[in-house]
Amino acid sequence: MNQHSFKELLSLFEEKFNIPHFPKQPETLYNASQYLLTLGGKRIRPVICLMAYELVGHINADALEVASAIELFHNFTLIHDDIMDKAPLRRGQPTVHVKYGESTALLAGDVMLVAAYDCLRKTGIQFLPQVLEIFNKTAMQVCEGQQIDMDLARMDPSTEKNENVYFDQYVNMIELKTSVLLAASMQLGLLLGGASLGNQQHAYQFGRNLGIAFQVQDDYLDAFGDPEKFGKKPGGDIIANKKTFLLIQAMNVCSPSQLEELQVLLKGNSDDKVERVLKIYEACKVKEWAKELKANYMSKAMAHLEDIAVLSARKKPLEELAHYLLDREM
């Protein structure tokens, strides 16, 4: 049984996924949906689903349908999240609502979700109820994550009575908004391949922990990334006052005077804002803490991958992908 590399699975997936998912008419609606899909994307979730599937089976039509459903669902969340966040750009291009208006973007997201379910419908009937159960649970959780993200944005972590509560809520939000879809992609791959529930659960936990580690890395790179490799000036999150693992940790451990300085910095937009916040991060050893946090989640992920009962050799592509995602500097 031959396994494929990420690149090979990606092109296998793209070949199927690039066939239009929508009718031509009314084009005022479907052009908007198709637009986002043609902007590309890394397709990590569908490919990880195919990789999980290849732990136990040969890629077949079922696996490609479920992978497509996952990618369509992901794009549905992007369209709606961008409306809520009033984001101007996505994948370097105008967001759907900027290009087509908010009402059409809302509908373009809705039909994308229906299209995702229409891929799931084509799954082999022996798996369909379980596939739907996992997919529905995950879909609800991702929406919950977006709501909690908006709720947290309204909270001021420095005035919360117990900062650990805030940290836990943040991790919970990241899990829901980001990790569970990666986790479900893994689980669905194994389910379709006929793996046992126990193995499916290890796959799920691998994806879940990988997803959190990935977010830590994301936050880390935005603050500490090498501008040459990262491709943009670090500090975007700091300028945007985004709550990140780093900011929450800094507020959690810094001295009262540092906290005061941070709060003043966050309220303003001085030229030296990034520089001064980074200085506080440094004083609070946030960089080292984040590296350790990432390593913790990563090792949990790897332990679950190890526990999936297939030959170690078969897990190579997933191991490589995990390291590629987590050691990246861009």
Next chain:
Amino acid sequence: MNQHSFKELLSLFEEKFNIPHFPKQPETLYNASQYLLTLGGKRIRPVICLMAYELVGHINADALEVASAIELFHNFTLIHDDIMDKAPLRRGQPTVHVKYGESTALLAGDVMLVAAYDCLRKTGIQFLPQVLEIFNKTAMQVCEGQQIDMDLARMDPSTEKNENVYFDQYVNMIELKTSVLLAASMQLGLLLGGASLGNQQHAYQFGRNLGIAFQVQDDYLDAFGDPEKFGKKPGGDIIANKKTFLLIQAMNVCSPSQLEELQVLLKGNSDDKVERVLKIYEACKVKEWAKELKANYMSKAMAHLEDIAVLSARKKPLEELAHYLLDREM
């Protein structure tokens, strides 16, 4: 085999449907979803699905799950449509986005759609792929209908080169936005009851034609309804410059001078707007035309009901419902 009345099926349905469809947390999200459901509604679609089912079978759990999915889907469209239409009120109460904000309303709609699919998931596996196929097709069409409705709102029917094209587009929009869900509710009922595809198609066409007739009646009552029975002053659509069957017909058949008058009236908001538009409707015999149009769709619907191959006696509840909906004066 005993059949139930509309009222009996409604209470059977409500008993199941009133169990909360969402988890408690995060309540910032799920309170918004549950809010709309508790405002009630006529529940015509799920009950008509159960009535269709009772043409051939005893109500069972499958039928109730699919009926619930239909009602959840309908409520999903209400939440999102109200955002797009900036509607302040729904069922006499503040709309979800007015009460909870647009972002939460958007998500509350999204989770409502997922909840609908989670009801479908519980359908007997022998029907699940077909149920999903009909449901997905219908869901796409309803979204298309909303988009076409928005597109038509931007067009000026009086300046279209061919008014008949406009009329056809309007009927098409009503079919997609309103009728296909009623049609699918009928078809799904028969499908679950084990009826043949031919009978399912007659059920679908019954629902589709009934839906259009229903919309004609809606437009009719808004203009010509008896204020005492209708419960509100007629002319709401005229004041809001809403495109209706009546306005399109009037523009289609009126004289150039009447057309000019109509256009002036539509642009303004004079005190005698309703009165004067109604006068043009009267001169153009729009009232009689609408009655005939409704009767045409109604008789098509009834012919399809007749063609469903079950004993005529079993069709009584559906016949009664159709007459109740179409002869209503409120």
